[in-house]
Amino acid sequence: MTWERFGYICRRASVDRKANESISECLSRVESDTACELYGNKIRSNSFPCKILNEISRIDSSDEAKKALGIYKELNLSQHFEEPMRFKRVVAYLGYVTFIFYVVVGIYQLKVAPSFLEAFENFDIQIPSHLTFYHDYWFFFVLIVSIILIFALIIGYQLKKLFNFSLGQENSWVVRFFVFPAIRRSYIKVINILQFPVLADYASVNREASQTINHLKNINESKLDVAREMQELIEIEMRVLLESCEKQMKYISIAVALIVVAAVFLFLASAYSPIFILGEAV
Structure with a gap:
């Protein structure tokens, strides 16, 4: 509020x-x-x-x-600048999926894999190569997946933070290098439009927003209502910003879902194949 x-x-x-x-x-x-x-x-x-x-x-x-x-x-800003509820849901979804991934990894590594290895030793059966490979390199596998998931969470959280309109968000390393360029351009335009009535030095305006600020300067020198034109421009750029953020969040969600599904499939394959081998041996 x-x-x-x-x-x-x-x-x-x-x-x-x-x-x-x-x-x-x-x-x-x-x-x-x-x-x-x-x-x-x-x-x-x-x-x-x-x-x-x-x-x-x-x-x-x-x-x-x-x-x-x-x-x-004269500006109606609260309607457009509040964080969309769907952003909160997506970030919560990413956190939930990451939590599920670690739960599955923990159960498999602490309960399932040691039981299979002990059973193979008791029956004097050669341990399957894929189970040995996972047992030897599970830490690196989990580390790689963790980095991807945590990085996805960081990007999602940073996109969510943009709607707090805190100072310097547009220059954070995540926004500069890891979000869609359209997001940063629209965000810079929005904050420059917002500050237009109090801008003391138009030369300091970011290049991405210079055309918009020059347009507002011309508006200010004419008989048009500056507040009305600012409102229109803010609504346009906020729509672009929101659509771009939603597009990137969608891609992140799909990527995270695919990674987790692939990881769970690997765990299930590693769990069921030893069962069949032990069944044949018994």
Whole structure:
């Protein structure tokens, strides 16, 4: 509910500034008011909502600060910026599948494999090569699968964290190198559109968002409503961001499912073939 609280602060501060009160003092007063708690928890200091409010507080011109507040109070951000429930389900699914994998590995390694090896020794039967191979190299097999599963979880968790809109997420090594480029481009565009009313230096805008920011500059110089155009652009980029994230999460889910199914199949094959061999011997 971070964006609901952010919106309330902007709406309240835009109409409730007292005489001889600076914008910074007004924002602090509104945010510390108990009524603000009705709109969600306190805004985190490392989030974009907090950064935007801090930038508004630093604006020297009272008219410019009021103009920025007027833009933000018109935006409906909570509807688009909250983490989708299906993301939570996918991340939970990845965690559940990883847990099942380790349970199967643990049962097989601690209970099943030692029993078979002991039975083969008791009946003086040659141990099957695939069972010997797995017994000798099971650690490396589990390590490789674990790395893949944990890496998939890290990517899923990082995609989920994007919707927290914490500072610096776009420059994390996972986002830079292991998520689809379209995700990072859309995310950068969204955060730059969000900060447009408080941008002091347009030259510092990321290359991916420069066209969008130049468009908003032209809008700002025209008679069009900046808040309306920001809202439209945010909705467009959030749809692209969400679709790209869902696409990558889908691929990750399929890959994890295939890996776990293959691993379980290997365990079952290693478990049933010794049973048949022992049955023939008996």
